[in-house]
Structures are given as structure tokens and as C-alpha cells.
Amino acid sequence: MDNRQNRFDMPSDTDVAWCPGCGNHMLLKAVKGALDELGIDPGSLVMVSGIGQAAKAPQYMKVNMFNGLHGRALPAAFGIRLSNRELVVVVESGDGDMYGEGGNHFLHAIRRNFDVTLIVHDNMVYGLTKGQASPTTQRCMKTPVQVGGVILEPFNPLAVAIALDAPFVARAYAGDVKQTISLIKKAISFKGFALVDVFQPCVVFNKLNTWQWFKENTYSIAADHDPTDRMAAIKLATATGKFPLGMLYRNDNRALYEDLAGIGEKPLHQQQAPDEKDFRAMLDSIPMNNH
């Protein structure tokens, strides 16, 4: 990771609200690095997020930004993308934001398969609200609310995504900036719904899943894994033990929502009001009057 400026950098005096040592810093670098390397124009990119520590990421990039409600980044991203196909839309979200409050949108965004990249900062905890369990918190971790330890089965975003035939499903680790950049680049280049769930240590509230822990409990997916093999992918995603890093699943055969829905190339903001002819024709065609 080098520190040279890239075109998505904010002014150097920007106050970043993340804790020192947090995985978010490296992930931010990776996201900006990927965007820069792809040569994307900041003006044609919209970063969308919800609320949480992760969701602050777009605040620290020089981009168009829709920092909406907790859990609601994906619907907003969908509205943005459909209104202007020229825009590159990237969502950054936390594990609570996306898989907790936003779980329903996660499911249905996958079904839609519009062109969006979803980067989830998966720190296995609610950071901003001070350490409660998130959907991905591992069993038995104690928190101020889960005083006896977490008893729910962790949410498995990769398995669910593959079960719904999400066309691009990857997992990265913020500690490996190179791989993270590479996966994010692929995800953004991919036309369709692309999920990159990124393990991101929260050094304040998650004392279980530390930098060290992630290092020890992850492995790179073997080179011979065929990401187009859905069953193999889901096997990787559901296996117990260490967590696989890399590209789990890819399906290039799913059609894009925008294409199926016939969304035109012209942004909606450039659309004129209906002309008088069409408008009158519509009036004439109102069922009770057209016979």
C-alpha cells in the first residue's frame, strides 16, 4: 500500500472518525486504490451507504455520495442506477447495516441483478453503536446486550447469495490490500450485482476477531476452484473451519435488470415532459372512453 495521492483522496486535513488501527482505514485505501486503478471518473461514480462506521466510508472519498438511512443503501442505489445508467454505483455498508436492518433488500437486490458493487465491511460486530452482536458475530461472543454470549447462528452472506444465484460473490480480508483491490476491481468491472464481503477487524469492540484471528482463520481459495461451479462455491461458503478468501462464485449468464426492463441510455434527468400528442393520445385511450 503506498501513500501517494489518488484522485479519490479528500483534503489531507479531513477528520476521519474511525479509530486508530481499525480495519476500515486499509479497506478505504483498497477501495480508493481499486477505483483509481480502474480509471473511473469520480463524477460518474456514486457511492451509496447506510449508517454505521463502515457506512461513513464515502465521506472520506472525493465522490458523489448518497449517505442514506441505516440498512437502506441498496434500494437507494437501485433508484440511482435505474435513473441513470451512465453512473457507476458502489455501495459500502456494514454487516449490521446490510445483513441486519437491510437483510430484505439484500435478498431482493440479488434477485434484481442490477449493476451495483456491494462492499460489506464485515467486522462481525456493531461498531458505531458500541459493540452489540451483528448478524455475523460468531457464537459465544459476549457483548453488552448478549451478556451470556451470542446464541444465534451467524448469518452466512456468501451462502445466501450463492443460493440466490448472485452472479458475483467474493470474500476479502482488509489485511490483504492487494487481494482486496483485485477483488473490488473485478466486482466493479462486473456487470451485475457483485458482492465483496470484506473481513475488517474492529479493534475496539471485537476482541475475538482480531487482525491475528483473521489471519489465522482464513485461507486463500485454491487456484483450481472453478467459480462457475455453484455447488463447489456453496460448499466453500458453508464449510466449517477456516474462512475462504477470494472469488467464490461467478455466473456470467444472468441478464441485467436494466436490460430486461428496457431502461434507456438517457438519464431520466434529461427526459422531457411528455409531449402534447402522446398526452392527448393517452387521454383518448382511457378505457371508459375509447369505444
Added chain:
Amino acid sequence: MDNRQNRFDMPSDTDVAWCPGCGNHMLLKAVKGALDELGIDPGSLVMVSGIGQAAKAPQYMKVNMFNGLHGRALPAAFGIRLSNRELVVVVESGDGDMYGEGGNHFLHAIRRNFDVTLIVHDNMVYGLTKGQASPTTQRCMKTPVQVGGVILEPFNPLAVAIALDAPFVARAYAGDVKQTISLIKKAISFKGFALVDVFQPCVVFNKLNTWQWFKENTYSIAADHDPTDRMAAIKLATATGKFPLGMLYRNDNRALYEDLAGIGEKPLHQQQAPDEKDFRAMLDSIPMNNH
């Protein structure tokens, strides 16, 4: 299917709001049949539902009933079950109710694994609101809203459930009352979250997935399928072509929420207010005062 009375029958003059010929009638018979055969006492059973045609089912049974909000049956069922472990809790819901509006609760109820049976009347359409696409509507079906035909990938409830390791996942067809009864009986007897997604023809709004269609497009799962084999189950659930009927997946090793959370046997309504001793002790232990 015989017409003899069972203990869950409503008075014979009960006005049933379902259309003649609808699959709901047979499914209702099956549910009542299963309950009766299990010898469950109506007074210890609570049927919970949301809103929709399916969700009216509990209205037509002599049971305790919580007919709540559209999409919100599972959280209500959860609250009921935790408040009284003596109650048998069964949710009846539609495909829209459960997988659309209620999608997030579906995910997280599976993670919780409390003891509930979820019967989804899956007619692949929004019945009560007059024929819009539901999450399970098949591609290309035209509706008053999906005027060019449905373009979203259908939601795959079974695959998602298995991906989340739901411990009991089955599919039935309302046209086969015997199998439906048998699966529902197993589901209710199962201690934990049990999903039975039941294909149910909507004869008014779904002209694609008719009685005939379901007959032709389903098959019984082979006897040699091992429901404890998660990969085999997910393969069945995600395969293209005909839909498998029967028991897809079963995992008897997941612990029950109630047990993990230490929910006592005594219903909460019988709990006394805290006694004075405990209350004073709590006051004394308030952090700023106990040193």
C-alpha cells in the same frame, strides 16, 4: 380427504373468503388434519399469520390466533413462543407475506431456531391484492404491474433456508393432501424452526401455475435422498426443471433458541413482580453506588 369434523373445525356456517377451487381449501384441510392427527389441544396452539389470502387461514380454524401485520408473522410468533414455552406455535403465511414484506424476518428466524412451524402458502402470486408478482412468481408471467412479464429471478426459499442451515426444510403440494399432512405433522413435531413451503394453486390470478402445472412440474424426492446431507439438499433446491416435493433437509443438531437463552418452563404471564429483596439488591448494585 374426508369431510368428517375435526376438533379444529369452525362452525359450518363460517363464511370462508377464499375463491371456489382455490388451493387454500385443501391446504386448510391438510393443516387441520395434521393438527388433529397429532392430537394437539386447540387451547395450547397459537396460529400466527400476517396479511393476505393465505394469512386468513387461522380465521377458519378453532384455535388461538394472532392475525397480525403483513409480513410480520414470524417476529410475533417468536414473541409468543418465548413468553410461553408450553404453546405450540404455527405460522401460516403467503409467499408475498413471508418472502417479500417479511424477508428479513425469515432470515433471522432461521438463525434463531426457536420452535415454530412455518407453513407458506406458495401460490407464486399476490392473491389478495389482485395478481401482482410475488417473490416466487416465475419469470415472464404478465401481471397488471409486471406488464412486460416478470424479470426478476424467483426467490428460492428452500435454497436460502438450507444455506442458513434451517434445520427442517420441506416442500409440499396442496394437491397432495396426504403428503402435505405428513410433512406438516413432522414439521410440528420437530423441535426447532421448520419450514414447509406448500405449492398452492391460485385459480384466479395465477393462470400459469395451475393445478395441472404443479402436477406436471413437480416430483417426489427419491427415497434414497439423505435429508441430513446439506449439499445434496441444496442441489435439489437449486436444480432447474421440475420442483422436488418432500423432505429436503433436516439437521437435528441445532440447539433450540429457548434452551440456549435459558427460557424457563413457566409462562411469563405467571411470573410475579420482582420481590423486594431482589429489587433492593439491584438498587444497591447500581455501578456508581456499589463501592
Added chain:
Amino acid sequence: MRPYPDDISLVIEGAAGQGVQTITAALLPILNNSGYNVFSCMEYMSRIRGGRNSTEIRITGKIRRAFTAHIDVLFALSPHAFEHLQNRIDEKTLIFAEKEQFGNGWNERCIDTPIAKFAIQAGGPVYSNTVAAGAVLGILGIPLEPLNIFLREQFAIKGDEAVENNIKAATLGYDFGLLTPPALKSKIPLPSTNDGESHLLMDGNTALGIGAIAAGCNFICSYPMSPGTGLLSFLAERSGTFGIVVDQAEDEIAAINAGLGASYAGARAVVTTSGGGFDLMQEGMSLAGMIETPIVVHIGQRPGPATGLPTRTEQGDLDLALHAGHGDFARAIFAPGTLEETIATMQQAFDLAQRFQIPVIVLTDQYLLDAVSTIDVLDIKRLPVASTIVRTDEKYKRYAFTDDGLSPRGVPGYGDGLVRVDSDEHDEQGLITESFDMRSRMMEKRLKRLQPLAEEAFPPTVIGRHDGAEIMIVCWGSTRGVLEEALDILDSKRLAGIHFSQVYPLNPSILAMLRNRRIIVIENNARGQFADLLTHETGLGISRRILKATGEPFSVEEVVDALQEEAHG
């Protein structure tokens, strides 16, 4: 007892699935084209087949747009007719029904009508509704041919046999209808002088859709919910022609957030729902207020709380609309009472939303949305659709401070600037701030628009003669028609009406209209939500509230009764 003689109310009763809607769709245009004034409204149960449903068709001398309780002619298709409608029929009601299934209510005013027999003669029981349609024309003495044309068009796709059977059914019914005792026929009003051509027939849903299209609406994402779904279907059907992006959301939360995303990116977005769905959009409303992003929300009201009565009518969501979303921010709320107002307020809603960068709500209800009446094409006016979007430059700040609190609105990808919106309190650039000073300035900025919004508010419409009236009867939304008719009937100089098609903010001119008069508010809810609002905004006291929250609209008779004493006392 009918308070006036120059019109008739015809009610067709039938279970869901018996085709009452098809009859209505056939008869209304025929009556309209024949030069009659027509108004129609319907009431139906929340079920797809069966149940107790009815449609009222009024054929009137003057243009009327209100529900009357009394039924002059009842056409009964189901066995539930008498039980269901007995309160609305009396000894003068002419009843066409099959004696056998009509039951207890049968007496000499009933005409045994062999609907089923004719239907079977024509080809089968499904033709009952066509028999009825034919019979109605016969009763009214209107030529059959237009109905035959309708049937040919309607059933063409079902093949020749279906068409022929329908025509046969219509003819059998027609011939029967012609034999109706002449005593009734004299009640039919003369055709009005309006020629049917320039008058379009439509329901409120259609008007709402026309308004949205006129306003250049090009994005709708919504979740089905009666009676809000109509707008979604209307726009879906026309999405191709007008380039409207239409998506059915997974839930209402997704719907409004998608709408806001779209609007942020430059779409003219609308969301439609009913009270329960709108509950789920509250946080989105608050977001719209915070990020100053236009959105139009249509709420088709129905009786609550909770699921309530899904297919019935009420005006019970005004309070909710007024206070939806936590925190303080500006909004506007419309509540049209006629087709014309529906088209106009919908356009105004889009216009205000764009210009003031706020959420705007249009409140209708089941009664208004389903009621069919006529509108002169010339009264369908289009507001110019001005784009309020600016091309940004490099120094662009989304929330730049300005004198009026309105910052030029850019959209991403259009110009050299960046467009940043934030649900947290933010600075001019749209970035998170925790400066108390910035917070204060931003709150002030967001609320400043309330004043000009009030000044631009649609003034209410006076019904009758304002000068000299001691008592002002105030109504809003769908109750306009019934008050108009009641005041017309009561014909009292002491009373005048005022109808609000915009209910928030209120135009400051209303104070002068209402001051020093007794104020009576009539509304279709349990406690008088608009009455409260009126007092809140004007400080004026309300002397009486005429309320109804049964799930039904007010009938003309009820309102006449309620005001009788005030009018003549």
C-alpha cells in the same frame, strides 16, 4: 326518501366474480355518450370471489359527484342483496331480482327477473352480468346497440362464440327491461346539454395517473396495497410510452428509499401506498426532509388502525401525513376532491416537490379513487414542467446557503461538481458535521421554505355563496362532492361551504374567509383531524364536527340531515 326528483340511482349488486365491474364499464360510457350525467361509486369486500358488493350508478340532471344512500333501482345478482342493502331501499325502490334467491325482502315492488334463465339460454351462467347490463338499458329506454359494440370489442379475444352469446344475453335482458312499468321511466332525467364527446369518464385512479404523467413523472417504485396500487398499475401500463421506470419493491421501505435514490439522481419520482404502508415510509420521509430531495407520496386512505377494512374508505391518515417522520422539516399535503383537482394537485405536488426540494403527499381515499365521474377535457390543464436541476461546476456545494434556504440542486454525473447528500446533519458540501452552529443554520435553512410554501398554497374553493353566510361548512379531500350536493339541496343563504384541496400548509387567505363565522367541519374519520389542523393553523374554534368512520363515505342524505337545522334553524 329522495330529496330531489331529477335523477335516479341505480345499484347493481353482485358477489365478487359476478362481473359487476364489467357491467359498469359497459354502461357508464353508454350513458355518458347518450348525454346523461353519470356518477358511479362502488363498495366491495376484501375478497376475490363471493361476498356482498355493489356499485351505484347515478344518472343525474345536474352534474353530481356524490354517493346517495337511497336506491331507486336495484339490480340484484346475488342472494345477499336484500340483507346487505336493506337500509338503502324502501317501498319506492324498484327491484329487479330472481325471486327465488332474493328471500325475505320480496314484495310487490319487486320484478322477478329471470337472469339465470336468460344467461343459460345465452350459453351459460357466466352471461348473467350481460343479461343485467342489457336489462338496465331496456329499463332506461336507451338503445342496445352501443352495448353490443362494447361486447364485440371486449370479448373479441375470447372468440366469436363468446361474442355471440354475450349479445344474445344482452338482448334477452334488454327485451325484458323494456317491459318495465312506465311509472319508473318518467323519473329518468332528460339528457343534459353537454355532449358526451368533450366529457371524459374516469375514476380517481385514472385522474391521479394522468396528473402524474402530466407532471413528467418518470419513476415509480412501490409495493402493492389497496387502494394505493391503482397508480402503480396505471403507470406500469403506460411505462413504455412515457419512459417511466416502474419497479415493484420488496416492501414499502425499499420503495421510498428507491424513490429517493432516483430523485437524487434526477428522476421525477412518486411512491404510492396506503396508511399501513406509509407507516413504514416514515423514516424515508424524514430522510427526504434531511437531504432536501423531492419525492411525491400518494396515500390512498382506508380505514385503520392496522389492516382495518382494506377495501373501504376513510380520511384517517391526515394526522399521520402531517407528522410523518421524526424531526422537523417542511412538507406539503394535497387532498383533491374532484377529478380536475386530482389531476391538478398531482402536478402541483411534483412541482412543489422539485422546486422546494421536499416530500409532498397526495392524500386520497378508496371512495375517491374508485368513483367514476366526468371531466371536461378542457379542464385537464397541464402545468409547465420546469426542470429545477442545475449543471454543477467544480465548486458545487449541494447545500450552499442562500437567502431563501433553497440551494441549486445538482445531480450526479451532470456537470463538474460532486453531489453529496447525507442523512446525518451536514455542512454545505453535504459532509457530516457536529458543529452546533452549522446545525442551527441548516435547521433554519430547511424550515425557511415553510413561509413561501404557505403563500403558494392552493386557496380553498368556496361552495355556494360566501358573502352573507353565517356558517361555513368546511371539508377536504373526497367529501367535496357530497357537501356540494347537500348545500345545493338545502339551498340556504345561511350556509356556505369551503373545500380544501391543499390541507398543508394552509393559504394565509383562509383566515379572512373564516373569521367571525361559525365553523362546522365535516370529515370521514373518527375525531376530526382537519378540524384540529384548522384550529392549530388559524386559532379559530370549530363549533361542530360532523364525522363518520364506519368505512363508508358520507351519503348526500346524511349530510343534508346533519345540516338541516343549521340551514333552516
Added chain:
Amino acid sequence: MRPYPDDISLVIEGAAGQGVQTITAALLPILNNSGYNVFSCMEYMSRIRGGRNSTEIRITGKIRRAFTAHIDVLFALSPHAFEHLQNRIDEKTLIFAEKEQFGNGWNERCIDTPIAKFAIQAGGPVYSNTVAAGAVLGILGIPLEPLNIFLREQFAIKGDEAVENNIKAATLGYDFGLLTPPALKSKIPLPSTNDGESHLLMDGNTALGIGAIAAGCNFICSYPMSPGTGLLSFLAERSGTFGIVVDQAEDEIAAINAGLGASYAGARAVVTTSGGGFDLMQEGMSLAGMIETPIVVHIGQRPGPATGLPTRTEQGDLDLALHAGHGDFARAIFAPGTLEETIATMQQAFDLAQRFQIPVIVLTDQYLLDAVSTIDVLDIKRLPVASTIVRTDEKYKRYAFTDDGLSPRGVPGYGDGLVRVDSDEHDEQGLITESFDMRSRMMEKRLKRLQPLAEEAFPPTVIGRHDGAEIMIVCWGSTRGVLEEALDILDSKRLAGIHFSQVYPLNPSILAMLRNRRIIVIENNARGQFADLLTHETGLGISRRILKATGEPFSVEEVVDALQEEAHG
């Protein structure tokens, strides 16, 4: 400029993560046990580390519970102190800080305090906060030993070395503090006569939790949201002892629906959230109204709209609470202003919810929840927890009509009857109905309880002397303390205060209290939501609104200033 001399305000400033909370937790009990009256409140940014945060500790002669803007003694741990707090310090403020990092604001009143140096001497930079705590005691001339005891308990789990280092740090700070110029020390008030023993120190969160436990609360399902989360954590920690079922929901919608399910089954359920989360609970509120099922909802208010200022304070959700949920139904809303009231209203909330079978809201805010003050144990009163649940028999009907509209409430599995609740309009048995008559009767049934609810409403508390006061200053919720103190300072016979700890419905007695006086309302929001409510409920006009919506609470000085003219003519 401090308006009164007998107390001091000590502010400890530090970035998140610097341990200011630990200092406060250590100092407050020591001060309390030493017989001082203390009050403390905090303000902090929405971040976990860094930023500009501060805690005020007031040591007062009289019991006070309000924020004062002026700082007498500032203890600065971060480099942002001056920039952040400059408006609150003046030439009289004694500042303890490290000269090097304090920056521009440095002058002769500042005492260069080698915090970092001492910390490193003690073992490392993490001990800075302990140095500060020791120094504060030294400055105040209070013995060090209690702090050492606290440190031993607190750090025992971290091992002997941590304990020893902390004690060393405290001692270094203490010795330094002892050298403070005597001029300041004279300002410290004499210990009050209350002995610390019977006075418990706690924050609003704790009081809320105590109230819930006293009320027999045994179910909470909620989704974290500041500042509502505290109640969830409090009950979670005590769930074992009191048999409370605690679940963290996937979202707020699940939370309230689980709460209603639980309540239906007989639990005494509460839900906690903040405005944005409450937006999502609106439909659940409406459901509670429809199914007549008790639920208590706590809303910890923070500034909106949308995400707003997550860790700041405001009273902006009253309007929302009043109108939450579509349709008309009964509710009650509390807004405590003191610890005592917090404990009492929470119990009353549960009691009313159970007896009237309605949703009840308790409105607090960040300021109230985080503020620490003292309460006499004798003032912690327990309301009897009466069970309102009946054993059902075979003929049981959940919605049986009764004179007062309240049907005996059964729960499933208890008795021989069936308990059916339905979000649709329903009949006495709880089954769907579409009868207009049944609808009307059920609406009436549900709304009938409004009257007795008003009669049982907590009357407001008079602050000062009511008789003779020409001007009534009205406040509600967390603004009680600041108004009390301001009126005390202003000491004017013309003014009296009224504080509402129940804001809806209002007790009918208030009319007599307010009539014929000038009314001024003070509230922590942008437009005066309670002022509107008061006018709505009483018809009385409000002559002035004193408002603040910056995200900060009112300071005593501000309120004194605002009322100065009214007080003295």
C-alpha cells in the same frame, strides 16, 4: 458569568477513548459520599475514538439538575479543548491543561499540568485519565483514598501492576492538584447536610431500567439505537436475576412485533429505540391499537430529521409519538424530567398499558439519559404490579363489549377459551368482519378509554409558587431541571413553572392552572411541539415559545437570560 456563587462546574474534556467516563465514574461517587450534591451531564461526538467530548460535573450547595454553560474549572485532556469549549470559558475559568497542546487560548489563568509526564512516570500514556482524576480531588481538597479504593476494584482484573500504576498516577495528579491557588478553593460549596448513604447516584438510563424492573417487565426485544440502547443493555445485564427475556431484533419492525406477540401471550413487554427506529414501529403501534394489546415503547430522543446528530439531544419526537401509526386509537405518553419521575412514569406506563390495553410511550432524550444525579432511595416507590390477565372460559371473547370498552384480557393457554386477535376490523371474538355496524361499535370501544385515561393522567408539577404568578412557564420532559434552577435564580413572584411528566392525554385539571395567565413554553426543539399540543388540548394561546434545536440542552444561563425581562418587567 456565573449567576450564583455557591457551586462550581468542573468540566473534563477529552477525546473518546481517553477515559473521561472512567474519571466521572470514579469522581461522582466520591463526591457524593463526601456529602456534596453532584450533577453531571455529558456531550460527545458520534465516534468511538478521538473527537471533541466533555463531561460536566457540578458540585452544588442546593440540589441541582441542570447543565450550566459556564465552566469554572476545566480539565483538558485533548488538544481540541479550547477550540471546542471557548464559548463556555471566560477570564475566571481555571484551566488545567498541558500548555503545549492547549494552543491559542493559553493565558495566565491556565495552569500547566504535566498530565502526560505524570502518566508516563506512572507507567504509560493510558494513565492520563487517572492523573486527572487525582488532580481534581487535589484541587477540591478531597481525600485521595476513596479514589485509590475505586482504582483497586476497577483494575483488579488487569493485575497488580495496573492497579499500582493507576494509584501512582492518581497520587501524582493529586499532589499537583493540592497546589492549586487557594482563590479557587473558596468557591467549593460546603457539603450539603444529606448524607451520601441514602442518596443513590445514577443516570437516566439506570432510572429507566429500575422503573421497568419495578413494573415487572419481563420481555424486551429491541434493535440498538442511540440513545435508546441503554435500557436494552441494562435489562440484559439483569435478565438472569429477574427472569427477563432479552432479544436483539434484526430490525425495529421485528422488535415491536415480537413485543406485541409476547404481550399477547402474557409478557410485560417493552421496546426501546430512538426517533428513526420508532419511525419503523409505526405500523406496530397501529397494530397495538387495533388488537388492544399492551406495549410500552421507550423513545430516547435525539436530533433529527433522519440520522441527524446521533449522540446529541432534542425533544423533537413528541409530534411523532402523538400521531404514530395510521388510524385513530388511544395511547398515553410520558416524559419524565427527573430520576424519580423516570422510575415512576415507567411503572405508570406499564400499568396503564396493561389496564387500558394500549400502547404507551415514554419519551426521554440523550441529555436526560446520560445525565447523572442523585435520588433519595426513599423516593424510589414501587407501584403495585397488578395482573390484569383473566383465566378464560369456553365462551371467552377477546373483544366482548363492556360498558367502559375494556374487555377482560385472556392469554392463550390459560383457561378454556380461545384468544383471537386480528389486525383487520373484527367482531367480539376477534374474527374478521366487514359489518359497518360492528366497525362503528369497535371504533367507539377502542376510543372510549381516552376519557378515563385523561382523568388518570399525572397532573403536572408546579415549580415555585403558582398563586400570584402572572406568567406560567411550561416545560416537559428533560427541561424540568433547567427551569427549576432558572426560576430559583430569577426569584420572581411574577413567574411560576409547570412541568409535565405526562404529555398525553393531559389531566383536565391543567385548565384551571393555566387559565388567565400568560403562558410561555420552553422546549428543546425547533417549533414548539408541546406548545401546539397544549393549545390543541386546552384552547389556550401560547404567548411565547423559548426553543432550542442545536443538539445541545438548554443551559441555566440561557433560560435565565430568556426570562429575565419577564421576571422583572
